[in-house]
Amino acid sequence: MRVLVTGGAGMVGSHVSELLEARGDEVITVDNFTTGRPEHLINLIKADKIQVSISNDNLIDELASRYSHINAIVHTAASFANGNDWSDHINTNILGTALITRLAQKYNSRLIYFKLLFAMALIQPLSQCHWIIQDNQWLLVMPFLRLQANFT
Numbered sequence: 001m002r003v004l005v006t007g008g009a010g011m012v013g014s015h016v017s018e019l020l021e022a023r024g025d026e027v028i029t030v031d032n033f034t035t036g037r038p039e040h041l042i043n044l045i046k047a048d049k050i051q052v053s054i055s056n057d058n059l060i061d062e063l064a065s066r067y068s069h070i071n072a073i074v075h076t077a078a079s080f081a082n083g084n085d086w087s088d089h090i091n092t093n094i095l096g097t098a099l100i101t102r103l104a105q106k107y108n109s110r111l112i113y114f115k116l117l118f119a120m121a122l123i124q125p126l127s128q129c130h131w132i133i134q135d136n137q138w139l140l141v142m143p144f145l146r147l148q149a150n151f152t
């Protein structure tokens with residue numbers, strides 16, 4: 001299976017990429033190294049490693065010229081380290097994610113998204129277990145377990 005991992009040089013993306021390559025998948029990583037590090041990619045022997053922003057308009061054409069198919073996309077690229085950099089948050093998390101969604105549609109590939117939590121939080125900073133209001137519903141969120149329970 002050919003899998004594209006966005007944010008492949010980041011914490012989640014590099015571990016996912018290594019696990020995929022170890023089980024025999026063909027991995028393509030995409031990262032612009034804003035918070036990720038090139039050394040996170042050294043254990044990936046066979047992967048194609050592309051340095052580009054996911055919000056780059058040419059990304060879809062560039063990938064289309066190289067790959068006839070992509071079976072799955074694991075989307076972990078995210079901007080959150082610098083809480084004040086709203087421009088980068090919007091470029092990466094909104095425009096970039098929209099572009100990655102278009103890419104998944106183009107290839108008809110499965111999309112797995114390690115999403116940031118955009119919500120009105122009652123407690124700052126967020127703890128490992130907290131309540132939020134989202135779409136007029138109460139949610140109990142445990143981000144590190146990737147668990148959300150819905151209380152309406």
Ligand SMILES: NC(=O)c1ccc[n+]([C@@H]2O[C@H](COP(=O)([O-])OP(=O)(O)OC[C@H]3O[C@@H](n4cnc5c(N)ncnc54)[C@H](O)[C@@H]3O)[C@@H](O)[C@H]2O)c1
Pocket residue numbers: 006007008009010011012013030031032033034035036037052053054055076077078079080081091092096114115116117143144
């Ligand atoms: N690390 C955790 O414990 C954890 C827990 C829950 C959720 N998550 C979520 O998983 C996602 C990834 O988290 P992480 O800890 O791996 O973060 P990370 O900063 O280590 O990885 C994000 C990667 O995305 C890359 N990136 C940022 N902007 C980019 C862009 N425009 N184009 C291409 N690459 C770009 C960075 O260079 C980095 O390599 C985030 O959405 C985070 O909220 C992480």
